Amino acid sequence: MELVPGNTLITDTAEQGRALAIMLARKTVAAIQTDAETRQQLRAGYATNPDSLTMATHVVAIEFATVAAANNYWRG
Amino acid sequence: MELVPGNTLITDTAEQGRALAIMLARKTVAAIQTDAETRQQLRAGYATNPDSLTMATHVVAIEFATVAAANNYWRG
Amino acid sequence: MELVPGNTLITDTAEQGRALAIMLARKTVAAIQTDAETRQQLRAGYATNPDSLTMATHVVAIEFATVAAANNYWRG
Amino acid sequence: MELVPGNTLITDTAEQGRALAIMLARKTVAAIQTDAETRQQLRAGYATNPDSLTMATHVVAIEFATVAAANNYWRG
Amino acid sequence: MELVPGNTLITDTAEQGRALAIMLARKTVAAIQTDAETRQQLRAGYATNPDSLTMATHVVAIEFATVAAANNYWRG
Amino acid sequence: MELVPGNTLITDTAEQGRALAIMLARKTVAAIQTDAETRQQLRAGYATNPDSLTMATHVVAIEFATVAAANNYWRG
Numbered sequence: 001m002e003l004v005p006g007n008t009l010i011t012d013t014a015e016q017g018r019a020l021a022i023m024l025a026r027k028t029v030a031a032i033q034t035d036a037e038t039r040q041q042l043r044a045g046y047a048t049n050p051d052s053l054t055m056a057t058h059v060v061a062i063e064f065a066t067v068a069a070a071n072n073y074w075r076g
Numbered sequence: 077m078e079l080v081p082g083n084t085l086i087t088d089t090a091e092q093g094r095a096l097a098i099m100l101a102r103k104t105v106a107a108i109q110t111d112a113e114t115r116q117q118l119r120a121g122y123a124t125n126p127d128s129l130t131m132a133t134h135v136v137a138i139e140f141a142t143v144a145a146a147n148n149y150w151r152g
Numbered sequence: 153m154e155l156v157p158g159n160t161l162i163t164d165t166a167e168q169g170r171a172l173a174i175m176l177a178r179k180t181v182a183a184i185q186t187d188a189e190t191r192q193q194l195r196a197g198y199a200t201n202p203d204s205l206t207m208a209t210h211v212v213a214i215e216f217a218t219v220a221a222a223n224n225y226w227r228g
Numbered sequence: 229m230e231l232v233p234g235n236t237l238i239t240d241t242a243e244q245g246r247a248l249a250i251m252l253a254r255k256t257v258a259a260i261q262t263d264a265e266t267r268q269q270l271r272a273g274y275a276t277n278p279d280s281l282t283m284a285t286h287v288v289a290i291e292f293a294t295v296a297a298a299n300n301y302w303r304g
Numbered sequence: 305m306e307l308v309p310g311n312t313l314i315t316d317t318a319e320q321g322r323a324l325a326i327m328l329a330r331k332t333v334a335a336i337q338t339d340a341e342t343r344q345q346l347r348a349g350y351a352t353n354p355d356s357l358t359m360a361t362h363v364v365a366i367e368f369a370t371v372a373a374a375n376n377y378w379r380g
Numbered sequence: 381m382e383l384v385p386g387n388t389l390i391t392d393t394a395e396q397g398r399a400l401a402i403m404l405a406r407k408t409v410a411a412i413q414t415d416a417e418t419r420q421q422l423r424a425g426y427a428t429n430p431d432s433l434t435m436a437t438h439v440v441a442i443e444f445a446t447v448a449a450a451n452n453y454w455r456g
Contacts, residue, residue: 003322009377018079018100022107024322024368028361031326033351046354047109050122054131055358057104061138062365064100070377073085073146094155094176098183123185126198130207133180137214140176149161149222170231170252174259199261202274206283209256213290216252225237225298246383246404250411275413278426282435285408289442292404301389301450307398313453328398328444332437335402337427350430359434366441374453 001034003027009070017071021064025056077110079103085146093147097140101132153186155179161222169223173216177208229262231255237298245299249292253284305338307331313374321375325368329360381414383407389450397451401444405436 004024011017033039046052068074080100087093109115122128144150156176163169185191198204220226232252239245261267274280296302308328315321337343350356372378384404391397413419426432448454 002319003326004318007317007319009318009372010379013083014080014085015078015083018103022079022104025361025365027322028326028364029357032360033357038352042352042354042357046358048114048118050118051128051131052355052358053105053109053118054122054128054135055355055362056108057101058131058135058138059358059362059365060104061101061135061142062362062369065138065142066365066369066372066377068085068142068146070372070379073142075086075146089159090156090161091154091159094179098155098180124190124194126194127204127207129181129185129194130198130204130211132184133177134207134211134214136180137177137211137218141214141218144161144218144222149218151162151222165235166232166237167230167235170255174231174256200266200270202270203280203283205257205261205270206274206280206287208260209253210283210287210290212256213253213287213294217290217294220237220294220298225294227238227298241387242384242389243382243387246407250383250408276418276422278422279432279435281409281413281422282426282432282439284412285405286435286439286442288408289405289439289446293442293446296389296446296450301446303390303450306395307402308394311393311395313394313448314455329437329441331398332402332440333433336436337433342428346428346430346433350434356431356434359431359438363434363438363441366438366445370441370445370448370453374448374455 001027001031003031009067011067011071014068014071014074017067017074018060018064021060021067024063024067025059077103077107079107085143087143087147090144090147090150093143093150094136094140097136097143100139100143101135153179153183155183161219163219163223166220166223166226169219169226170212170216173212173219176215176219177211229255229259231259237295239295239299242296242299242302245295245302246288246292249288249295252291252295253287305331305335307335313371315371315375318372318375318378321371321378322364322368325364325371328367328371329363381407381411383411389447391447391451394448394451394454397447397454398440398444401440401447404443404447405439
């Protein structure tokens with residue numbers, strides 16, 4: 001299973017880095033719950049629960065912190 | 077979908093950096109729950125629940141840590 | 153709306169930095185729940201719930217980490 | 229109200245730094261819930277709830293990360 | 305009990321670093337709940353609960369932040 | 381009460397650093413809930429609850445981040 005798309009944290013832009021952060025979180029979910037259909041069902045439930053959404057947003061924020069540091073914050 | 081407004085973490089001031097942190101969190105929510113009407117309904121509920129508010133505030137704090145580091149804390 | 157009091161993370165002392173961290177968290181709450189009366193009501197409830205208090209304390213700890221780094225930990 | 233005992237994050241030892249981290253968390257609680265008697269009552273409840281204890285431990289871990297960085301990890 | 309597979313945080317690639325982050329989290333669970341059968345039973349329950357999955361994903365994100373920093377983000 | 385075993389964050393190996401991270405978390409719990417028998421009872425409950433286990437694992441991950449930084453990630 002691929003956990004880091006492209007096997008790198010380096011991206012050209014902050015926008016791409018943000019997309020990578022979301023992907024990293026989703027890949028972890030897939031590594032823990034390996035059944036795609038089950039993931040699809042769970043997704044319907046949590047996307048309409050505000051706290052569940054905030055919790056997911058929290059994880060993306062943490063992944064992004066790592067990706068942003070890896071890219072020196074795209075200060076370029 | 078745009079995840080990082082302006083595609084940069086660099087802002088002129090700490091105030092603008094804080095506003096960006098809030099935007100980053102909201103953009104992630106929109107990326108997960110893509111239906112704007114559903115997001116609007118959820119918003120009404122969580123803004124009157126103290127723990128939900130604290131959870132959202134927590135995410136903003138983490139996003140801001142990244143934005144602040146990217147800007148060398150606007151030390152001037 | 154002002155999100156960062158004084159528009160700077162720099163403070164003279166650790167004590168002032170801590171007070172700023174608390175302010176930052178409160179300003180975010182005010183940005184999400186813009187009605188002051190509602191915030192006042194919510195405040196009464198969460199200040200007597202131990203887990204709610206811990207959650208709020210958690211956010212302050214994260215904000216303070218950023219403020220402390222911005223000030224080079226007031227190492228003097 | 230004093231939020232940072234001694235108004236400094238610098239301590240002689242890691243042990244003292246850990247004690248400071250606990251104090252910082254408690255001072256924040258006191259800043260939010262200013263009534264000492266109420267705090268005492270809440271304390272009885274959360275100290276016998278395992279998740280409440282873990283949440284409190286979590287906050288101390290974050291405060292300690294800041295104190296440890298401030299002291300260059302007491303590397304000597 | 306082994307807590308850090310191979311007793312090192314250094315990996316060749318980001319992909320391997322991500323796998324290590326997942327392993328670190330699982331080893332901690334095993335250190336706290338030492339009965340393998342109990343862990344297996346708990347696993348069935350939490351993998352079908354969206355918030356439990358998000359919480360686990362959160363821990364992996366934090367472990368990965370450490371592993372990524374240890375490896376200078378595999379910048380090459 | 382001893383909060384940091386050996387009063388240092390420096391360890392020879394990553395494995396020892398991980399063990400220290402677990403110890404730091406446990407010492408904080410003991411500092412908050414000072415009755416050993418109560419702690420023992422709470423332990424039985426939370427070790428069979430998957431979310432409680434994840435929460436505890438989360439704290440260890442944060443403590444480990446600090447210990448790992450203190451040791452320059454045992455890069456050798």
